[in-house]
Amino acid sequence: MFGTYEEAVSWIESRLKFGMKPGLERMQWFMEQMNHPERRVKTVHVAGTNGKGSTVTYLRNILQQAGFKVGTFTSPYIEQFNERISVNGAPVADADLVRLVNHIRPLTEELEKTEFGPPTEFEVITAMSLYYFADIHPVDIVIYEVGLGGRFDSTNVITPLASLITNIGHDHMNVLGNTIAEIAYEKAGIIKPGVPVATTAVLPEALKVIEEKAEKEGASLFRAGQDFSFAYTGGDASGEHFNFTSPYGSYKHLSISMKGRHQVYNASLAVMGAELLKHAHQFAIGQCDLEKGLMESKWIGRFEQLLSDPIVIVDGAHNPEGIDSLIETMETHLRGKKIRIIFSALGDKDLEHMIPKLDHKADQILFTTFDFPRAIPAKALYNISHHRNKTCMKDWKEAISGTMAEICGTDEALVITGSLYFISQVRKYILEYYA
Incomplete structure (x- = not known):
């Protein structure tokens, strides 16, 4: 018992x-x-x-x-x-x-x-x-x-x-x-x-x-x-x-x-x-x-704005259709802003179609990983991307804190997306230490 x-x-x-x-x-x-x-x-x-x-x-x-x-x-x-x-x-x-x-x-x-x-x-x-x-x-x-x-x-x-x-x-x-x-x-x-x-x-x-x-x-x-x-x-x-x-x-x-x-x-x-x-x-x-x-319906982790300065949004877009919806929502609600994206995913996802879509929308994109059995290494995600302003970092907390420090006080927005398991960890971290 x-x-x-x-x-x-x-x-x-x-x-x-x-x-x-x-x-x-x-x-x-x-x-x-x-x-x-x-x-x-x-x-x-x-x-x-x-x-x-x-x-x-x-x-x-x-x-x-x-x-x-x-x-x-x-x-x-x-x-x-x-x-x-x-x-x-x-x-x-x-x-x-x-x-x-x-x-x-x-x-x-x-x-x-x-x-x-x-x-x-x-x-x-x-x-x-x-x-x-x-x-x-x-x-x-x-x-x-x-x-x-x-x-x-x-x-x-x-x-x-x-x-x-x-x-x-x-x-x-x-x-x-x-x-x-x-x-x-x-x-x-x-x-x-x-x-x-x-x-x-x-x-x-x-x-x-x-x-x-x-x-x-x-x-x-x-x-x-x-x-x-x-x-x-x-x-x-x-x-x-x-x-x-x-x-x-x-x-x-x-x-x-x-x-x-x-x-x-x-x-x-x-x-x-x-x-x-x-x-x-x-x-x-x-x-x-x-x-x-x-x-009155709310669903956390779906285009959810956690901070306003800097603007930080989390969204559990974990497949190509989810990425399409995220991009359409960014175009409506983040119009005119430069967008930085932090992305992490599981290895069983259709990354060959997901990452190019993010490449096209992001002004800068950073790939990372997290502690989960099926999480894919940051370098593997980085290698799929063809963005001219891409980086990768193993420590997702360091990646987020560093990016937030860079864009604080600017008109840029940080969108953190990918696996819902990743978003769960990210959301808890940001609300605990930055909100």
Whole structure:
């Protein structure tokens, strides 16, 4: 038995050594041993390449404004491990996390002795979350964010009230496939028989796969630009603004505080999700709930300004589509400023396409690395870049402090981007020592 939070988290993280193991057999074993908690919670399932976390946040806040108690399961965490399992945005208490680990550990050790082998860190955390929401802290509904792919993701043991699929792009290609169609096939794996699904995927090869899967499962499909639509009406210092229309009605002059035109896609998908819950499952959600929920939503680590002098922004752009969104947001909200970029990433990312995009936008670019099993060396990133004003530095803290000292008092902006695991460490460091 574990007695402290630190011991519990250490045990969970020790399971990182088992890596990623696609397949649902271990999760199904867990569910049987735990009296099927996945059948005793109402859920929404969110998959996609980018925007999952933001979509979860928008929908959670809308439901919360309507008076519902909302659980969320997300990854990775930015500030503290507990936030992966939250209720109304509040992370699970340390004592409850210890209780969860003490419940799941004996089952984990028993599972390791079976033909299925040891469960991964993510499988253990997913099982913990289902037990928590079903038996320890029941809620009205839980929004589950897919960890990787969808079809074989450990969260795919749930049968949700609605499925939401954000945009589909190139990510985790070493696991999910080399083409958009192959990646979409894995993401579309969350579509369940008769469960309505909404998507903001726009690439024809991705949409075709989603449409075929929805038809096969008899699931009503709502496609952005066809079955529901949103019109971007501009961005300013307060955020972004848009109108929304679906088969259930229209909303004018909606606003979000999160920066970036791409966030309108995520917010619109959340609105469509709320409409499905309202009209298909009788969730009482008013227009004021929707408007206030959207505007009050915040998602740390996504074009988040930490300092104003110097201007320091962190953004977890960890694949080509994320980089595209970051660049578009910089062009809107950092117009006219010189931009310095500090970048670090994991080795399984599409760096050959990501780094040239940053090269084109940055006035100066610095590559670094950080302490994480899959983090790529700074020199390897440097060698991919063709920027004429590039540098690399192994110590990311030194890189950040040095750059901040150089641009303090100027009109330049520092944008720190790449892996969300990197952004998590950076954000904590800056807020602790500079804010």
